[in-house]
Amino acid sequence: xxxxxxxxxxxxxxxxxxxxxxxxxxxxxxxxxxxxxxxxxxxxxxxxxxxxxxxxxxxxxxxxxxxxxxxxxxxxxxxxxxxxxxxxxxxxxxxxxxxxxxxxxxxxxxxxxxxxxxxxxxxxxxxxxxxxxxxxxxxxxxxxxxxxxxxxxxxxxxx
Amino acid sequence: xxxxxxxxxxxxxxxxxxxxxxxxxxxxxxxxxxxxxxxxxxxxxxxxxxxxxxxxxxxxxxxxxxxxxxxxxxxxxxxxxxxxxxxxxxxxxxxxxxxxxxxxxxxxxxxxxxxxxxxxxxxxxxxxxxxxxxxxxxxxxxxxxxxxxxxxxxxxxxx
DNA sequence: GTAATTCCTCAACCTAACTTGAGGTCAAGG
DNA sequence: CCTTGACCTCAAGTTAGGTTGAGGAATTAC
Numbered sequence: 001x002x003x004x005x006x007x008x009x010x011x012x013x014x015x016x017x018x019x020x021x022x023x024x025x026x027x028x029x030x031x032x033x034x035x036x037x038x039x040x041x042x043x044x045x046x047x048x049x050x051x052x053x054x055x056x057x058x059x060x061x062x063x064x065x066x067x068x069x070x071x072x073x074x075x076x077x078x079x080x081x082x083x084x085x086x087x088x089x090x091x092x093x094x095x096x097x098x099x100x101x102x103x104x105x106x107x108x109x110x111x112x113x114x115x116x117x118x119x120x121x122x123x124x125x126x127x128x129x130x131x132x133x134x135x136x137x138x139x140x141x142x143x144x145x146x147x148x149x150x151x152x153x154x155x156x157x158x159x
Numbered sequence: 160x161x162x163x164x165x166x167x168x169x170x171x172x173x174x175x176x177x178x179x180x181x182x183x184x185x186x187x188x189x190x191x192x193x194x195x196x197x198x199x200x201x202x203x204x205x206x207x208x209x210x211x212x213x214x215x216x217x218x219x220x221x222x223x224x225x226x227x228x229x230x231x232x233x234x235x236x237x238x239x240x241x242x243x244x245x246x247x248x249x250x251x252x253x254x255x256x257x258x259x260x261x262x263x264x265x266x267x268x269x270x271x272x273x274x275x276x277x278x279x280x281x282x283x284x285x286x287x288x289x290x291x292x293x294x295x296x297x298x299x300x301x302x303x304x305x306x307x308x309x310x311x312x313x314x315x316x317x318x
Numbered sequence: 319g320t321a322a323t324t325c326c327t328c329a330a331c332c333t334a335a336c337t338t339g340a341g342g343t344c345a346a347g348g
Numbered sequence: 349c350c351t352t353g354a355c356c357t358c359a360a361g362t363t364a365g366g367t368t369g370a371g372g373a374a375t376t377a378c
Contacts, residue, residue, distance in 0.1 A: 014354075014355080015354085015355075016353095016354060016355080025336085025337080026354090026355085027336070027337055027338080028335085028336065028337085030356095030357095031335070031336055031337090035335090043344090043345095044344095045343080045344050045345075045355085045356090046343080046344080046355085046356065047343095047344070047345090047354085047355055047356075048355080048356090063276070063279070065335095066272065067269075067272055067276070068269075070334075070335090071334075071335070072334095096276060096279070099276065100273060100276050100277065103269060103272070103273045103276070104273065106269065107266060107269050107270055107273065110226075110227075110262060110265065110266050110269070111266055113225065113226055113262070114259055114262045114263065114266065117222070117226070117255060117258065117259050117262070118259065120222070120255070173324075173325080173375090174324090174325070175323095175324065175325080184366085184367080185324090185325085186366070186367055186368080187365085187366065187367085189326095189327095190365075190366055190367090194365090202374085202375095203374095204325085204326090204373075204374045204375075205325085205326065205373080205374075206324085206325055206326070206373095206374065206375080207325080207326090224365095229364075229365090230364075230365070231364095
């Protein structure tokens with residue numbers, strides 16, 4: 001309640017500290033390093049040292065994942081952050097905005113699908129190719145795994 | 160252009176026919192059988208024979224997958240269909256309705272998330288535990304893979 | 319009746335996103 | 349100094365949702 005212990009603000013976090021601050025597991029953080037989501041430096045002894053701004057960086061990763069984005073999507077977005085300095089709030093706003101746009105798109109796609117489902121229930125066309133839900137253009141692209149459809153030109157698959 | 164070849168409407172489809180009718184690959188249909196999404200009978204020679212109603216059944220599977228449902232979700236839903244007879248439109252309406260409800264939920268969750276993302280951009284709380292986006296209860300459960308968060312009670316993971 | 323399709327099973331492989339374990343090192347406290 | 353806990357690397361395992369290939373049998377087409 002009294003003296004805050006001097007926070008040895010070396011500004012460098014160990015992987016365990018970062019794990020505690022983000023709620024991620026240590027192994028997940030190491031994995032994210034292999035995926036280029038973070039790029040810690042190494043201590044003399046070879047241990048990872050993270051910047052405090054990596055807390056925010058990984059927090060963003062978490063949020064984006066909850067929103068349904070893949071690690072590769074996120075890597076690309078983070079690649080837009082300034083290389084040297086720690087990102088400012090402006091920087092974060094910038095990349096968050098792009099994600100929000102993508103989210104809007106997904107929401108409207110799902111809404112459209114929901115309405116098409118209503119249509120299909122109404123018209124009983126569940127098995128008809130006419131159903132909007134069969135329109136490949138309407139599909140969520142890899143928003144979760146699914147079958148590799150072979151509809152349309154078979155040359156897409158085999159040839 | 161003239162005589163439609165007698166459609167040998169034995170009412171039993173081979174796996175290849177079913178694949179053509181649904182747009183699925185043969186291997187996917189076999190896979191779905193192992194997952195109990197379809198249960199073909201066998202010919203004298205041991206080949207799979209499907210009912211015509213399986214076209215609709217697999218079409219439903221496709222639609223549901225596009226909506227983001229897992230095979231297990233779908234299996235459970237299909238388990239609600241009548242066992243003996245081919246499903247009627249009423250039956251399909253019934254199970255579609257349940258999916259629509261789940262869709263509604265997901266849409267509103269995503270919408271809420273989008274709004275929270277706006278909040279986070281505004282207040283700069285991206286790294287704060289207070290952010291609504293960190294609320295585990297708010298999370299899409301396995302709607303796409305993601306990290307197994309270790310927040311909260313560690314006994315959830317290890318014990 | 320035989321050749322060309324199509325089908326069969328089973329095992330192995332694939333991607334994403336991680337976890338787990340083995341075997342060994344680094345860092346901090348007493 | 350030396351022990352304990354946190355770290356390290358690398359390989360292999362996990363789940364979902366399938367695909368691919370080998371080796372062989374069943375159908376269909378002429």
